[in-house]
Amino acid sequence: MPPPRIAPSILAADFTRLGAQVAEVVDAGARIIHVDIMDGHFVPTLSMGPQVLSALRDLDLGVEFDVHLMVERPERFVADFASAGADAITVHAEATPHVHYAVQRIRELGCRAGVAVCPSTPLAIYGELDVDRALCMTVNPGWGGQAFIPGSPDRIRRLRALLGDEPDLEVDGGIDASTAGPSAAAGATLFVAGSAVFGAPDPATAYAEIAAAAGCSQP
Numbered sequence: 001m002p003p004p005r006i007a008p009s010i011l012a013a014d015f016t017r018l019g020a021q022v023a024e025v026v027d028a029g030a031r032i033i034h035v036d037i038m039d040g041h042f043v044p045t046l047s048m049g050p051q052v053l054s055a056l057r058d059l060d061l062g063v064e065f066d067v068h069l070m071v072e073r074p075e076r077f078v079a080d081f082a083s084a085g086a087d088a089i090t091v092h093a094e095a096t097p098h099v100h101y102a103v104q105r106i107r108e109l110g111c112r113a114g115v116a117v118c119p120s121t122p123l124a125i126y127g128e129l130d131v132d133r134a135l136c137m138t139v140n141p142g143w144g145g146q147a148f149i150p151g152s153p154d155r156i157r158r159l160r161a162l163l164g165d166e167p168d169l170e171v172d173g174g175i176d177a178s179t180a181g182p183s184a185a186a187g188a189t190l191f192v193a194g195s196a197v198f199g200a201p202d203p204a205t206a207y208a209e210i211a212a213a214a215g216c217s218q219p
């Protein structure tokens with residue numbers, strides 16, 4: 001299995017000092033930054049567009065950008081995010097009838113391809129797909145700061161069994177120092193944490209605590 005990694009989500013960052021907040025978690029050891037894109041249709045909320053990603057990319061912090069598209073018909077936007085600097089792009093299985101095409105397109109654009117599922121979506125779709133990353137939502141998508149759904153470790157375990165050892169299994173929503181451990185034990189390897197990192201008084205300390213709980217080696 002890939003080594004465990006933490007991906008701080010900028011959704012919970014202070015946007016008046018976004019660059020400084022990202023630099024702070026990079027100094028603490030983060031090598032992946034999670035970027036949540038919400039369209040007001042697939043999820044009822046709006047977040048940000050590719051301009052924010054390209055601004056972060058221009059900071060040259062040497063990190064990977066993990067883009068989570070919570071948008072309808074995401075295949076329309078993958079090229080925009082690839083040119084803005086995405087390293088990995090994840091689309092929701094529920095957001096398009098053309099998931100296979102979206103995965104293919106993301107790879108053609110030179111990015112790693114992920115497919116995400118909401119908490120009620122059957123996991124069987126992963127049996128039909130070859131993905132670099134499977135994203136198991138551990139809250140309902142659309143908002144930061146929600147509580148981790150308690151049945152998630154069982155779902156993560158079933159998903160890991162379907163995927164085999166190779167792909168990253170990403171968990172997103174309510175991840176903190178208490179939920180990262182059970183998620184890791186169930187087979188998760190990539191841990192998105194928004195409010196638990198950027199909502200903490202000291203994001204670097206919070207990052208280190210989640211990383212230790214997930215079993216990451218020292219940066």
Ligand SMILES: O=C(CO)[C@H](O)[C@H](O)COP(=O)(O)O
Nearest residue numbers: 141142144145173174194195
């Ligand atoms: O995709 C998301 C919401 O749909 C976010 O990545 C997620 O909610 C992270 O926020 P938090 O760690 O605060 O739960």
Ligand SMILES: [Fe+2]
Nearest residue numbers: 036068172192
């Ligand atoms: Fe996300």
